[in-house]
Amino acid sequence: MAVEVRIPTILRTYTDGEKAVDGEGATLSEVIEHLEANHPGIKERLVESKDGQPDLRRFVNVYVNDEDVRFTGGLGTAVSDGDQVVVLPAVAGG
């Protein structure tokens, strides 16, 4: 499955400044693995280990076709050809 992945400013250091890159995979997890293969280091910024299982970082939002993946299965969210994956860091603080 070929998808478009939109990269936020803070992570464009991994994509040579590109705002969007090609993605590949049947699930969000696979898309992130594919991203990591082309842009080493980016996965660490998106995923962390929670209770021994990989999960999205608390302050990273990922949307597939405008749906927040927290409500569609997280890293297991299915993606289809032509889908758009958007990564946005939370705007948050104390």
Add this chain to the structure above:
Amino acid sequence: MLRIDQETHDAIVAHAKRDHPDEACGVVAGPEGSDRPERFVPMVNAASSPTFYEFDPTDLLRLYKEMDANGEEPVVVYHSHTATEAYPSRTDIGLAQEPHAHYVLVSTREHGNSDGPVEFRSYRIVDGEVTEEEVSVVPPREEPRSQT
């Protein structure tokens, strides 16, 4: 240095006072690369908290899509502190993810919802490094055109 017009400055302060004792938050968008904060966008603090703020994830996506379509970026990211000084907290520093933004902090600790001056300060936060910068409040943009 942050240059911001009086009207936008006052709108940020009014938002902070209105939402006190909870933290208020929002952005001022501007043309990408211009460093001009032009479009005031108050956001809902999804945390509704006096000690934390977070843009609602759905609102966040809408905002960024809108800015993308307009060729804008968040020139200012603002929020208020309601019991402490207008200086980035450890959490603010840890979560700052917009290397090009001016992070504006407003403190409502002195006067709360009432009239009265507030601290209004601006910072760059890059890779955990905080640098305070001067704030220059300029007259509204709608200045009369020069006579010809």
